[in-house]
Amino acid sequence: MARSETVASGPGSRALIVDIIRSAGPVSRVELVQATGLTQPTISNIVRQLLASGVIRESGRTPSTGGKPRTLLEINPTALYAVGVQLGFEAMTFVAAGVGGGTVARQLVDGAALDDPQQVVERLAMQFRVFVDTAGIPIDSVAGVAVVVPGPLSPPLGTMFRSPTLRQWEGFPLAATLGELLPVPVVLDNDAAAAAIGEFWTRRVPRTDTFATVYMGTGIGAGVVIDGALYRGASSNAAELGHLSIDAEGVACSCGNTGCVERYAAPAAVLAEAVATRCDFLGLDLEFTAESTGQDFDRLARAAVGGHEAADALLGRSADRLAAAVVSFSNAFDLDSVVLAGPSFAIAGSLYAKAVRTRMERASFARRAHGVRIEIASNPRDSAAIGAAALVLQSSVAPGHGPVLSA
């Protein structure tokens, strides 16, 4: 967290150095001094730690140009891996990534559904071993596992407060229980927050960018990255875009607020509107059950993209409402760029991006100072799982900079 970045040779500096080596490497210590403004001793000290941990390695020397040749440093892509798990109602996604940032393995298994949390966690632990094994990753090179879920969370406790789809998980000690079953550190985090740090790592977003990911799965969330660190806020519940109200006198939300954008733009809301507007009679073969929300929304999205007028109108309304919230959100943070991530953008992402871009160009408060880039995640369905792995990597490369890993 930015919180710790004022400390000299602290996690912020360590993360900064790893970011520079990853994006610009191989680089020399002298180049790091120039790029960071950190003192020579501080750089040497941090580089020593990173070499010892195996995160980076020396990669030869600069050709002697008269002066003393310099040892170059680069990321050691196979030294450290992290596993990200997105725990959902319909599916569980496993992703393994290396410090280089690339995804090295991916697996999709059954979700939590309505099963007992204890059993699901045991299944997850078992699945983890199979996954790591199949991927051929030596277990002792796995820095940790991050399980991401729809918030809100109580990070110190590693539990969920409330989840729209995983109700029976409220208060369940997920991180602790899984930690006892696995030989590696475990952390629990929010899917949207993870997606944000994942996009930052994999897209090589400039460190100076004020960057946000708008995440839409079953619900709507967001994550903001400031100075290369996830913005957490007072209780790691920051960036709750889904509960930004777009109508103060609007419908009541389970969160206690009224007019939350999630109640108008999220898949469940769109499907409810489909029922109301009788799109269920338009041959889209939707099931309209809580369990089928994801598939139903995908069908609707496919239809809309395919030119189905009613479906297109429904998604258009959803996109306009989301766009309204994103403009307010962007006005609050004064963002440089926004990436749309999450399974609900997998098919109709471009439709949503267009709506957000259009409203942003018309209504963004700072548009005369700068535009706001609106893009779609390269892999919307896996954004959260990939981000979970990135969270672990960032926090193991720079302890304290990311979430706390409970060993």
Add this chain to the structure above:
Amino acid sequence: MARSETVASGPGSRALIVDIIRSAGPVSRVELVQATGLTQPTISNIVRQLLASGVIRESGRTPSTGGKPRTLLEINPTALYAVGVQLGFEAMTFVAAGVGGGTVARQLVDGAALDDPQQVVERLAMQFRVFVDTAGIPIDSVAGVAVVVPGPLSPPLGTMFRSPTLRQWEGFPLAATLGELLPVPVVLDNDAAAAAIGEFWTRRVPRTDTFATVYMGTGIGAGVVIDGALYRGASSNAAELGHLSIDAEGVACSCGNTGCVERYAAPAAVLAEAVATRCDFLGLDLEFTAESTGQDFDRLARAAVGGHEAADALLGRSADRLAAAVVSFSNAFDLDSVVLAGPSFAIAGSLYAKAVRTRMERASFARRAHGVRIEIASNPRDSAAIGAAALVLQSSVAPGHGPVLSA
């Protein structure tokens, strides 16, 4: 800006050390090492700079407890002053503050009204000399002047893009013009942003708090302080609370957005509603001119506080709408505390605070994790001017941490 805080012995660290000395001082170098986690050499280096600049001074030694007695460091309250000027349509407020944080002088003169910007700036420069003279502050101990106005701004250019009340100032090189007339550095900033850093300095807000000031003058703005630094965003136009939409299908706003809270809750909106609901016939003697907005709103507020039913209902609606926006804003930043600042809260502040507190307790997304403190500025009318002075002080003790002073 937080942006620069990753640099080791940089502005972030310097600001941190000054904050600690100001709030906990007198302290020894060893205590600073313990409190910051910075290395001994870094601390010595920064302390040397601060002693040289006169910002801090040595204040004797710790009683020898066997070990070597330690030199104590404290703020040098008379070494450095800053002047904050709030430039408004109806009035210009001058405030002088010392590094200690306290206000040492205050003066109110005529505002810019519809006068020619060049003439107003010349008047401001002349007034500045009188003010500093009267306050008995040696000109060479004035670190700089910050002029704050309703945003949005183009900080690098030191100009305004657009201002609801100061239209003819759009594009006028305020900072540069004033800089040529004054023997001290000049900076232009946003009133709400300044108020936030001012409250942070004067209230001794904990550095770890995620803290925001909701500012209501003619318009509505906000400033967010993260890790003791003002959050700027991509273009220093962050935290535009006034243009957070509370009704996506609502009234059009001059900013290009629809349903901006400013169009429902700000003084002009309340007065328009007063006209519509014929409160102008309720003996409040309101003038209903653009120039009289401030006084009219104060009259309305006085009446409401005094039990005038129609006035109370009008302000109640304004407060509810502002509260709705503040909840969304707080959900975005996950705030610890909010301070209501600005002239419009001078009389009916408690009425607004109550409305925000009520909605926050019901609808804040993270309320189960933590409450959000809602308070009123100790001096709402001067918040922006006091904050302007604080901005200068912060940027002069920690160059790069605050705004750039154009000498």
